Amino acid sequence: MITPQEASARAEQLCRMAPIIPVIVVNDVAHAAPMAQALVAGGLPVLEVTLRTPCALEAIVEMAGVRGGVVGAGTLVTPQDVRNAVDAGATFGVSPGATDRLLDACEEAGLPLLPGAATASEAMALLERGYTVQKFFPAEASGGAPALKGIGAPLPQIRFCPTGGVNLKNAIDYLSLPNVLCCGGSWVAPGDKVAAGDWAAVETLAAEAAALPRG
Numbered sequence: 001m002i003t004p005q006e007a008s009a010r011a012e013q014l015c016r017m018a019p020i021i022p023v024i025v026v027n028d029v030a031h032a033a034p035m036a037q038a039l040v041a042g043g044l045p046v047l048e049v050t051l052r053t054p055c056a057l058e059a060i061v062e063m064a065g066v067r068g069g070v071v072g073a074g075t076l077v078t079p080q081d082v083r084n085a086v087d088a089g090a091t092f093g094v095s096p097g098a099t100d101r102l103l104d105a106c107e108e109a110g111l112p113l114l115p116g117a118a119t120a121s122e123a124m125a126l127l128e129r130g131y132t133v134q135k136f137f138p139a140e141a142s143g144g145a146p147a148l149k150g151i152g153a154p155l156p157q158i159r160f161c162p163t164g165g166v167n168l169k170n171a172i173d174y175l176s177l178p179n180v181l182c183c184g185g186s187w188v189a190p191g192d193k194v195a196a197g198d199w200a201a202v203e204t205l206a207a208e209a210a211a212l213p214r215g
């Protein structure tokens with residue numbers, strides 16, 4: 001068991017470890033360990049593996065063995081996703097939105113969750129349950145940094161990890177907001193570099209992201 005308050009405290013710790021959480025799509029399990037090593041070496045220790053590909057759970061198993069990394073599962077949608085993620089060794093979860101069934105499953109499984117919200121009402125529903133750290137998703141499509149700044153005025157007690165359409169350029173706009181802890185983004189592990197096994201390029205992208213200033 002984990003309470004929403006405990007889950008948010010852990011989520012906050014994770015979000016403070018680096019300015020960017022890489023959102024990772026793994027198509028070939030052989031890429032998992034070297035990709036995680038490159039991201040960690042570049043300064044991004046917290047890794048979100050999306051459960052969107054057939055080998056995602058195997059990738060979590062592989063990445064969980066990489067020294068210095070903290071591996072979680074993204075795209076958690078169902079209670080079964082939560083059980084699978086925990087069995088694979090994920091130590092945190094991320095979801096695009098939130099349902100009572102999903103929140104119940106994470107709390108029962110003891111998995112700290114970074115739950116998604118896109119509107120003030122969604123954020124307030126999560127806050128009511130005790131989740132003070134949330135993912136703002138899809139960030140750019142939902143109005144970007146100005147929208148999150150707007151939500152932050154009446155709801156300053158909620159802290160966010162904006163994700164969805166975030167890149168090296170616009171990340172600064174989010175990171176300078178007082179209600180942003182870090183951002184999530186897939187640009188640090190681009191498909192072409194991963195397919196080519198260009199881990200040096202991934203490490204360079206990670207290092208650029210790790211050097212982003214936080215407000």
Ligand SMILES: O=C(O)C(=O)C[C@H](O)[C@H](O)COP(=O)(O)O
Pocket residue numbers: 023050051074075076094095096137163164165166184185186187
């Ligand atoms: O599947 C999930 O649970 C997710 O976390 C979705 C991701 O947040 C976005 O797909 C990342 O968006 P980009 O950085 O724009 O590629």
